[in-house]
Amino acid sequence: MKRKGQVFVLCFLVLAILAGGGFAQQKTLRVLLANHPYMEVLRPLIAEYEKQTGTKVNVESYDENQLTQKLTTEFATRSSTMDVFMTRPLQEGKLFFKNGWYENLSPYLKDSKKTPASYNFADYAASAVSAVTHKNDVYTIPLVTEWEVLYYRTDLFKKANLAPPKNFDELIAAAKKLHDPKNGVYGIVSRGQRGAAVTQFSSYLYNYGGDFIQEGKGAVVDTPQAIEAFKFYGRMLAEYGPPGVTNMSWAQCMAVFQAGNVAMWTDASVFLGNLKDPSKSKVADNVGVAMFPAGPKGNSPYSVVSWGMAVSRQSKNKDEAYKFLLWATSREIAVKAMVDKGITMARTSVWKDPGVQKKFDPQLADTAIKVGPIGKPYDRPLMTAVGEARDAIGEVIVLSIETKGTGDIAGAAKKAVQKVNELLKNAGEL
Amino acid sequence: MLDSRFVDRHIRILFPLPALLFIAIMMVFPILYTFSLSFTTWNLASGMPPRFVGLNTYIEVLKEPRFWAAMGRTFYFTFLAVGCETILGMIWALILNREFFGKEGIKLLLLLPLVSTPVAIGIAWVLFYEPTIGLANWALKSLGLMPLKWIADQNTVIPSLVLVDIWQWTPMMTLIFLAGLASLSPEPYESARVDGANGWQIFWHITVPMVVPIILTGIVLRSIDAFKTYDIIYTMTNGGPGFASETLNIYAYNLSFNYFRFGHAAVVLFFLFLIVLSFSFLVNRLKDRGHG
Amino acid sequence: MDKTRLYYKLSSFSKGFLFFLLVLCILIPVVFPFLWMLDASFKTQKDITSIPPRFLISRTMENYRRVFEEQNFLRFFFNSAVVGVSATLISLALGLPAAYSIARYRQETYRFTILVARLMPGISLLLPWYLMFSRLELIDTFIALILSHILIGLPIVVWTMSSYFQSVPLEIEESALVDGVTRQRIFVNIVLPISTPGIVTATTLSFLFSWNNFMFSQVLSMENTKTLPLAVYNFVSYAEVDWGAVMAASIAIITPAIILTMIFQQYVVKGLTVGALKG
Structure with a gap:
């Protein structure tokens, strides 16, 4: 029995190793992508890249939280076999740079042998590059820029004789008018899930005159302006939002919009393609997109480099990795992403491409032009412990939604401030 | 290979040895490691190694309201779930405790929730609870009742999760009680019937005392599993809305794999482990009584 | 005379009917979610979201096509099967001798150690395991996953089998001992063969719990070794909540578990209840 047992064990371990493909072949790249519309564009093209270069590319994709988790744990335990990865400069940039997990790309970009002139960095x-620059060096190639917009149902607006709202008062009025739960239409949706909600709430916060962090002072989400913003957001979603909004991140919001159950949705500008895709959306022909409405203190929605792509410093084939990075962020793919999916890419020249101009949604292009001079370059508190800070601030948002903005928002906001300040202090950032 | 006479003589050590070694490497060592981490502050994401801080991390965790809220919630979830499951399981077992055509088939059906993958079950219930398109609210509305927000409301999220747990685990309690009832010896019943006791008296004075040990063990075992519930909560709410369904397990997971604060996570795990260990002692005591 | 017989008949009939109703009250809530999932897995998205719900209307295989063709679920089936089978076999190899020894020599400390392993919150092992396996560069290999799943299977094997071995009569073994047969031979040639029912129980349960495990895969596996529960979960978390396909995936993952349970029903019941009954 004993010997039999040992043989069994051995057999299975050997089988397992073989099946797991534990031994890497030569010229293999491991690439981690986020579940993002850009991934949907890139992934099918990779086979072609493999054919052209003879490099095997293993792609994995995760949702954004899982991705951060995988990246951080792998890098921190120095067990990473990753070569290229998608990264969120605002979420992880500070931390990854501080820990030396990004490969410094400046030497590569300056080297004309490694970077052909046609790449055209x-x-x-400049604003996009500054978001990925640390101490004068570039660590990430900006991929996608996002700003907050208002998606709306053109058919419902037309029927109700409404124009896209220009400010918060009109927004509420429109939501109220279109809110018709009996017929399965809710006035407005926006993210309500704890940590996820914070970025989309940020434009509301800014337009009420609030902010996340003040230099030298720490968190300031308990100012009267910020509390007004929390209350407004909570009341709006509680009264005119679909039930269950406190469990909704962008995926759920998008699903209810595609199903035709909401009249308006405020979120990042990258979802238009999926909303207008008739195979996914019941309302594909009736989607409009407009500028984020202004608040009592003017209009400055966020406009950020939401995603970039980087090479891991722990990568064992950095040159191959860099080649892949250049290809994945090339102008051709950027054009394709804009044409096929309506993704708002960070490269400026693609916006003037004739193919893009013909196909790209003019309404969305209009918001891009308008948001340029007024947008804020961040949509979350900029710090290393962003994840935990987002959860703390998100709790205030949830409370506000649950109580229709009538709960002890000030008290909850104070607690969030304490928590965020503690995190800042622990990281030596305050 | 080992000399067979040597094996024969030392069989009581050699037979359990591989299993115990495995447990030592895969369980005891990790637990000790976690325990040692609990005296440090270590934020993996900071890129710095763990720093020894004595009991500081313990104090920080004990001062953290989120920890206590998670603790209370875990007990609330456990008591509510196991309480309902025990009562329901007993009623079901009493109903089914007789011979009838199709009994085995019913037992099979009772097994289904137990063996189904919790993740898949959780997802199905998410759709079921969906406030707009879900069946739960449709049923409430057609009965003329107010629709609820189920797992999307801080007040109803725990009971809603408990309901899933009840659905999944009441059959387990039923099967345990049924097996217990089947193992009872018939003599006390016969003599009671001779004495002219009625059905209720028989149940209360004979059945209950005999099945109490079984019920107790069942409850304790179930409590431990309920206490550790992870898959269902993670897939259905991930601790939300807000932190309203964040149990100790989920909190520990968030601390380790979302915030990367391994020192703090280790402290939470220490308390979790302590609670489960005391439950285990309880099981062992009950078992001992069973053996005696 | 007739009247009393009629009364008797009626009363026994109504009693039977009452019993039938009670049984129905138990069965419907237990079974309904499954039927509902099954029904939804054949519906289009539009039919699933329609209120009031309509049952048994659409018959589309589209959801299953998406699960198996677009998401490549066969690969995840394979992964789950490799992990489940290997972990179960190794658990048996390690656990059977241990259980025998625990049962025969009343090694209560060992029994308690195994009990703790059964009751341990898996989460408290994840962190050290992750660090350990990443040092050894074993993350996302079957080795790490199988090793972790043995910790699920081994306590089940020891737990069920030590009770089982205790119920095996000693006489046969004793007579063999007198004949000078070594204990390990007795174990392999006599005890194991007559313990087949117990082994079937332990095997089935160990495989089922490994098949259903989500937590360990969540941290220890990635693209290459992704198991079914993880694949189903990822399916939901991403982008459009495609309920039809998600239900199809859920049905696909629980079907093997249900078939296994149907085949080994008696054994599963025994295994699940053995913990609570007197050893």
Whole structure:
């Protein structure tokens, strides 16, 4: 029995190793992508890249939280076999740079042997590059820019004789008018899930004159302006939002919009393609997109480099990895992403491409032009412990939604401030 | 290979040895490691190694309201779930405790929730609870009742999760009680019937005392599993809305794999482990009594 | 005379009917979610979201096509099967001798150690395991996953089998001992063969619990070794909540578990209740 047992064990371990493909072949790249519309564009093209270069590319994709989790744990335990990865400069940038997990790309970009002139790095706007620059060096290639917009149902607006709201008062009025739960239409939706909600709430916060962090002072989400913003957001979603909004992140919001159950949705600008895709959306022909409405203190919605792509410093084939990075962020793919999916890419020249101009949604292009000079370059508190800070601030949002904005928002906001300040202090950032 | 006479003589050590070694490497060592981490502050994401801080991390965790809220919630979930399951399971077992055509078939059906993958079950219930398109609210509305927000409301999220747990685990309680009832010896019943006791008296004075040990063990075992519930909560709410369904398990997971604060996570795990260990002692005591 | 017989008949009939109703009250809530999932898995998205719900209307295989063709679920089936089968076999190899020894020599400390392993919250092991396996560069390999799943299977094997071995009569073994047969031979040639029912129980349960495990895969596996529960979960978390396909995936993952349970029903019942009954 004993010997039999040992043989069994051995057999299975050997089988397992073989099946697991534990031994890497030569010239293999491991690439981690986020579940993002851009991934849907890139992934089918990779087979072609493999054919052209002879490099095997293993792609994995995760939702954004899982991705951060995988990246952080792998890098921190120095067990990473990853070569190229999608990254959120605002979420992880500070931390990853501080820990030396990004490969410094500046030497590569300056080297004309590694970066052909046709790549044209100057194509990225200075503001986008600054978001991925640490101590004068570039660590990430900006991929997608996002700003908050208002998606709305053109058919419902037309029937109710409404124009897209220009400010918060009109927004509420429109939501109220279109709110018709008996017929399965809710006035407005926006994220209500704890941590996820914070980024989309940020534009509301800014338009009420609030902010997340003040230099040298720490968190300021308990100012009267911020509390007004929390109350407004909570009341709006409680009164005119679909039930269950406190469990909704972008995926659920998108699903209810596609199903035709909401009249308006405020979220990042990258979802238009999926909303207008007739195979996924029941309301594909009736989607409009407008500028984020202004608040009592003007209009400055966020406009950020939401995703970038980077090479891991722990990568064992950095040159191959960099080649892949150049290809994945090339102008051709950017054009394709804009044409096929309506993704708002960070390269400026693609916006002037004739193919893009013909196909790209003019309404969305209009918001891009308008948001340029007024947008805020961040949509979350900029710090290393972003995840935990988002959860703390998100709790205030949830409370406000649950109580229709009538709960002890000020008290909850104070607690969030304490928590965020504690995190800042622990990281030596306050 | 080992000399067979040597094996024969030392069989009481050699036979359990591989299993115990495995447990030592895969369980005891990790637990000790976690325990040692609990005296440090270590934020993996900071890129710095763990720093020894004595009991500081314990104090920080004990001062953290989120920890206590999670603790209370875990007990609330456990008591509510196991309480309902025990009562329901007993009623079901009493109903089914007789011979009838199709009994085995019913037992099979009772097994289904137990063996179904919790993740899949959780997802199905998410759709069931969906406030707009879900069946739960449709049923409430057609009965003329107010629709609820189920797992999307801080007040109803725990009872809603408990309902899933009840659905999944009441059959387990039923099967345990049924097996217990079947193992009872018939003599006391016969003599009671001779004495002219009625059905209720028989149940209360004979059945109950005999099945109490079985019920108790069942309850304790179930409590431990309910206490550790993870898959269902993670897939259905991930601790939300807000933190309203964040149990100790979920909190520990968030601390370790979302915030990467391993020192703090280790402290929470220490308390979790302590609670489960005391439950285990309880099971062992009950078992001992069973053996005696 | 007739009247009393009629009364008697009626009363026994109504009693039977009452019993039937009671049984129905138990069965409907237990079974309904499954039927409902099954029904939904054949519906289009539009039919699933329609209120009031309509049952048994659409018959589309589209959801299953998406699960198996677009999401490549066969691969995840394979992964789950490799992990489940290997972990179960190794658990048996390690657990059977241990259980025998525990049963025969009343090794209560060992029994308690195994009990703790059964009751341990898995989450408290994840963190050290993750660190350990990443040092050894074993993350996302079957080795790490199988090792972790043995910790699910082994306590089940020891737990069920030590009770079982205790119920095996000693006389046969004793007479063999007198004949000078070694204990390990007795174990392999005599005890194991007559313990087949117990082994079937332990095997089935160990495989089922490994098949259903989500937590360990969540941290220890990635693209190459992704198991079914993880694949189903990822399916929901991403993008459009495609309920039809999600239900199809859920049905696909619980079907093997249900078939296994149907085949080994008696054994599963025994295994699940053995913990609570006197050893």
